[in-house]
Amino acid sequence: MDFRFTEEQEMIRKLARDLxxxxxxxxxxxxxxxxxxxxxxxxxxxxxxxxGLPFPEEWGGAGADTLSYVLVLxxxxxxxxxxxLSYEAHVSLGCTPLYLFGTEExxxxxxxxxxxGKWLACFGLTEPGAGSDAGATQxxxxxxxxxxxxxxxxxxxxxxxQAEVAVITAVTAKGMGTRGISAFIVPRGAxxxxxxxxxxxxxxxxxxxxxxxxxxxxxxxxxxxxxLNQGFKQFLKTLDGGRLGVAALAVGLAQACLDQALRYAQQxxxxxxxxxxxxxxxxxxxxxxxxxDVARWYTYRLAVVKDEGARIxxxxxxxxxFASEAAARAATQAVQILGAYGFSSEYPVERFYRxxxxxxxxxxxxxxxxxxxxxxxxx
Amino acid sequence: xxxxxxxVPDTEARIAVAGGGRSISEEGINFVLNxxxxxxxxxxxxxxxxxxxxxxxxxxxxxxxxxxxxxxxAMGADEAVHLRDDALEGGDALSxxxxxxxxxxxxxxxxxxxxxxxxxxxxxxxxPRVAELLGIPxxxxxxxxxxxxxxxxARAQREMDGYSEVVETPLxxxxxxxxxxxxxxxxxLPGIMKAKRxxxxxxxxxxxxxxxxxxxxxxxxxxxxxxxxxxRARRGRILTSDPPAAAAELxxxxxxxxxxx
Ligand SMILES: Cc1cc2nc3c(=O)[nH]c(=O)nc-3n(C[C@H](O)[C@H](O)[C@H](O)COP(=O)(O)OP(=O)(O)OC[C@H]3O[C@@H](n4cnc5c(N)ncnc54)[C@H](O)[C@@H]3O)c2cc1C
Numbered sequence: 001m002d003f004r005f006t007e008e009q010e011m012i013r014k015l016a017r018d019l020x021x022x023x024x025x026x027x028x029x030x031x032x033x034x035x036x037x038x039x040x041x042x043x044x045x046x047x048x049x050x051x052g053l054p055f056p057e058e059w060g061g062a063g064a065d066t067l068s069y070v071l072v073l074x075x076x077x078x079x080x081x082x083x084x085l086s087y088e089a090h091v092s093l094g095c096t097p098l099y100l101f102g103t104e105e106x107x108x109x110x111x112x113x114x115x116x117g118k119w120l121a122c123f124g125l126t127e128p129g130a131g132s133d134a135g136a137t138q139x140x141x142x143x144x145x146x147x148x149x150x151x152x153x154x155x156x157x158x159x160x161x162q163a164e165v166a167v168i169t170a171v172t173a174k175g176m177g178t179r180g181i182s183a184f185i186v187p188r189g190a191x192x193x194x195x196x197x198x199x200x201x202x203x204x205x206x207x208x209x210x211x212x213x214x215x216x217x218x219x220x221x222x223x224x225x226x227x228l229n230q231g232f233k234q235f236l237k238t239l240d241g242g243r244l245g246v247a248a249l250a251v252g253l254a255q256a257c258l259d260q261a262l263r264y265a266q267q268x269x270x271x272x273x274x275x276x277x278x279x280x281x282x283x284x285x286x287x288x289x290x291x292x293d294v295a296r297w298y299t300y301r302l303a304v305v306k307d308e309g310a311r312i313x314x315x316x317x318x319x320x321x322f323a324s325e326a327a328a329r330a331a332t333q334a335v336q337i338l339g340a341y342g343f344s345s346e347y348p349v350e351r352f353y354r355x356x357x358x359x360x361x362x363x364x365x366x367x368x369x370x371x372x373x374x375x376x377x378x379x
Numbered sequence: 380x381x382x383x384x385x386x387v388p389d390t391e392a393r394i395a396v397a398g399g400g401r402s403i404s405e406e407g408i409n410f411v412l413n414x415x416x417x418x419x420x421x422x423x424x425x426x427x428x429x430x431x432x433x434x435x436x437x438x439x440x441x442x443x444x445x446x447x448x449x450x451x452x453a454m455g456a457d458e459a460v461h462l463r464d465d466a467l468e469g470g471d472a473l474s475x476x477x478x479x480x481x482x483x484x485x486x487x488x489x490x491x492x493x494x495x496x497x498x499x500x501x502x503x504x505x506x507p508r509v510a511e512l513l514g515i516p517x518x519x520x521x522x523x524x525x526x527x528x529x530x531x532x533a534r535a536q537r538e539m540d541g542y543s544e545v546v547e548t549p550l551x552x553x554x555x556x557x558x559x560x561x562x563x564x565x566x567x568l569p570g571i572m573k574a575k576r577x578x579x580x581x582x583x584x585x586x587x588x589x590x591x592x593x594x595x596x597x598x599x600x601x602x603x604x605x606x607x608x609x610x611r612a613r614r615g616r617i618l619t620s621d622p623p624a625a626a627a628e629l630x631x632x633x634x635x636x637x638x639x640x
Contacts, residue, residue, distance in 0.1 A: 011450060057572075
């Protein structure tokens with residue numbers, strides 16, 4: 001197997017790295033403290049073509065491959081997991097279903113402005129009563145003449161109050177379980193649709209997370225996305241790509257943890273020598289590096305496999321599970337290596353520690369990833 | 380407009396001397412478009428946006444140097460020319476300039492831009508030498524540039540030690556870019572994807588019409604005898620005494636040891 005980056009992948013990585021270093025890292029502490037979503041950064045990312053990265057040029061995208069996308073997620077996550085998560089939710093969760101299941105007309109109307117970076121997209125699956133059990137959706141959509149009437153609430157939705165368009169799921173055939181769920185496109189401003197208050201969160205604080213509330217919300221009949229009653233299957237496929245994305249976020253965060261911890265360990269002197277000379281500290285750093293490398297290269301390989309068109313349900317769950325748990329361990333150890341300084345906001349590792357936890361929850365908890373893997377094994 | 384660019388090790392690269400002791404080992408080193416050349420590319424693109432015209436980037440270097448050209452193309456340059464021949468390699472500023480100047484005889488230009496120096500061997504000579512060989516004026520270390528297309532002149536500001544100098548020159552001329560000239564843009568994603576499809580024109584010794592004795596190692600004026608890595612990394616020193624004492628100590632060190640006061 002030949003595994004080398006193309007010139008274009010290298011350039012895209014450098015673009016994301018330069019952007020992160022110049023326009024994310026200097027401001028991330030302030031965004032984290034205030035919990036403000038940096039919409040201006042997303043406008044900039046839009047200008048640079050990042051918001052439509054993997055979609056074909058005819059739909060306003062840049063036509064880059066999944067590995068390039070993974071590299072961008074990784075670089076952004078080194079700077080801010082909040083920013084990177086919102087980016088990932090826009091591309092993998094918001095735009096991807098429009099691209100995969102949308103009609104020509106829907107793509108022209110909704111995907112193009114999203115891919116061009118003029119709009120942001122969000123994906124509303126989770127509900128108060130349907131988290132891990134996403135099939136337990138209670139939101140309903142009923143056809144009334146030429147309109148769908150939607151009622152229900154989606155919670156913990158990334159980009160909710162920023163998005164110009166939401167892709168959501170709702171029950172269209174009662175009593176049919178997961179075979180009675182369909183997907184819909186709801187533009188901002190649809191009558192009966194509003195966004196709830198933003199959550200005050202432990203981590204990824206500058207990522208926008210809020211509720212989507214539908215009260216007799218009316219959208220045109222043609223806003224059904226994909227086939228009727230196929231919504232569950234559609235979002236499982238969407239989530240496969242999303243989990244690969246989260247694995248890439250985890251790799252970026254774990255790298256940031258290792259970078260900080262290593263630099264600190266080489267400088268901080270106790271008992272007459274740098275911390276990095278103590279074997280107990282070395283072993284922590286070695287474990288971080290080992291897990292990071294395995295997570296990184298598994299994720300890179302999976303990005304290539306995805307572009308070959310393979311079904312990646314099991315592999316995406318493995319990548320997400322391993323990488324997110326590795327990142328969470330790396331964040332814990334980074335705080336430990338920095339001691340009290342790691343516990344204070346003087347260093348970014350306390351933010352890494354808070355942010356890392358999200359990786360084990362969003363887009364399917366670690367338990368759900370294990371469940372998916374076990375199911376794929378035939379258990 | 381023509382921009383001369385070079386592919387150089389990035390500033391964080393750990394440099395090791397290659398076998399033979401006269402060049403650096405390229406193993407594990409990340410190469411980038413020379414940062415001062417980025418200012419030059421950016422300035423050319425801004426002039427093009429204001430006044431029209433074409434931007435052609437030119438490099439001399441091994442196969443990997445194509446990446447520097449691709450970066451410039453991704454930023455928005457129109458064409459790229461790669462002087463690529465083993466006989467061109469291993470030379471000094473003189474022999475590199477001879478080859479570049481020869482290539483520029485066949486590329487029409489009103490202005491040549493380049494970085495004020497390449498951050499690898501810091502000779503600061505290639506730009507000025509090319510201008511000399513072409514017989515055109517040169518303005519180096521420029522932080523501000525205005526072009527009057529109708530009058531075919533350029534006004535350039537140079538930051539000197541403690542004052543700045545404004546120079547006016549007729550065109551065509553060569554201008555070398557200093558930090559501060561502009562803030563280089565990031566290549567956009569569509570730019571990167573388009574750059575991939577643009578053709579890079581390659582010139583070898585024969586197509587340049589040069590003789591092997593004029594270029595590369597054979598054509599150089601000065602020869603590197605030996606390269607050595609500094610025996611000990613320069614280290615910062617931290618003064619730990621209380622502030623008044625530390626200030627006095629610092630002043631003494633700056634005067635006595637660093638000899639900057
Ligand atoms: C910051 C953030 C952003 C988010 N963004 C989005 C978004 O954009 N769109 C969206 O739709 N959702 C989003 N979510 C929601 C997220 O996908 C859910 O939180 C997640 O799927 C878990 O659901 P839950 O929180 O309801 O937990 P629950 O399902 O209630 O689970 C609670 C605990 O029980 C465990 N558990 C549940 N079922 C099982 C089981 N069968 N076996 C073993 N253990 C089990 C879980 O693993 C977990 O530990 C976001 C969440 C957060 C925190």
